[in-house]
Amino acid sequence: MPSLPPFGYPGRWFKGNLHTHSNRSDGKLAPQENIRWHVLHGYDFVSLTDHDQVTTQEGENGLSIQVIPGAEITARRGQVEYHVLGIGLNQMPVSSQEDIQTTIDAIAAAGGVSFIAHPYWHGHELIDLLEVKGYTGIEIFNAGCWLEINKGHALVHWDGLLQRERNVWGIASDDSHFHYPDHGYGWIMVRAETCDTPSIVNALRNGWFYSSMGPQIHDVRLEGDTVTVECSPAHSIYLIGDAWHAPNGVHAWDGQPLTEATFKLARGQRYLRVEVVDMAHRTAWTNAYFLSV
Ligand SMILES: [Zn+2]
Ligand SMILES: [Zn+2]
Known part of the structure; x- marks a missing residue:
């Protein structure tokens, strides 16, 4: 009986968090401390998505984890504000506060993948997600928004998109800032042969992952x-x-x-x-x- 992708694909599962903040923006921990927490808790990769900047490692971290460069980019359309995770970026591909479509297109042109963060927390309605094209997915679970105001899930947004045949992927993430215990609640499991940035970004682009708060x-x-x-x-x-x-x-x-x-x-x-x-x-x-x- 044929497995649906990526189940049964060659390689193995790699656990990762695509949304966390260091003290380069509004997080508590220095980048290396944040990375170290993810190593100690069994993550294979992490993306430090500070606000409107790409936080890169200083030299080799000497730790058994792949750090995938990324950023959480603020964008707009009219009165509507968006936060977009750009993953697989070496530098900001667009300035903050640009039009949302310009931002999505710039992330794609830079070779990255894009996920619209926390739609429910941000007050997005389905139309706000429908009128933007070309993004990779949305956050269907964001632990920080869940703990903060219990608006962490965006499954209604997701099924709304799917019902209109917009097959975007759904990710779970922590959006951890480490000011309180907001970490270790949501992650993705990526199927890939190797845990390097090109392989993980390619798997994200193709949807070769599932999201979890615990179950496998x-x-x-x-x-x-x-x-x-x-x-x-x-x-x-x-x-x-x-x-x-x-x-x-x-x-x-x-x-x-x-x-x-x-x-x-x-x-x-x-x-x-x-x-x-x-x-x-x-x-x-x-x-x-x-x-x-
Ligand atoms: Zn955000
Ligand atoms: Zn965030």
Whole structure:
């Protein structure tokens, strides 16, 4: 039964956080201290996304982690402000406060990938995301915005885009500043053969990752109209699509965690994505897959 990308791809999983701040902007820790926290907590890569500047390492860090240069760039359109994560940049490709489309295009022209940060926290409506083109994805979970004002999730924005056949990827991140315990809540698991910047950026561009607050997703397979999910012990496993479909969530009602579930696609369903929720109510999300109907 064929696995959906990137499950079953060669290589291994690399854990990373694409959104964190050092004391070069409004974070508490110096860049090396921030990087060291990620090393000590099992991350394979991290991007220091300080506001409107690319924070680079000073020399070799001597640590077993890949630091992917990036920035959180402030952009606008009319009265609407955006924060965009530009990942895989060696320098700011555009100034702060430029038009959002100009900013997205400049990140792409510089060889980077772009994720619109914390749409719910920022008050974005779906139209604010629909009228911008060419970005790689959005933050579907931002731990800082979740802890600060409980507006950390952007799943309604994401499904709104997907329902309009805008297949952008969804990332989870910490947006950690380290002034309080805002770190270690959301990350991505990237499938790649090597953990260098070109490989990780290429995988991000192609959506070869899933996002998590804890659960692991081992495999998602599609054969005919049957979807099979394998994961770490879970309370609930969901198959989500572009409309309301008959029950597509399975639950460990008896307290025995689930590690596999099988679903049937609904007729006319145009895309699918999977969510796994563990016994501590932490979620993992696959990217979306469009079906040829
Ligand atoms: Zn921000
Ligand atoms: Zn931030």
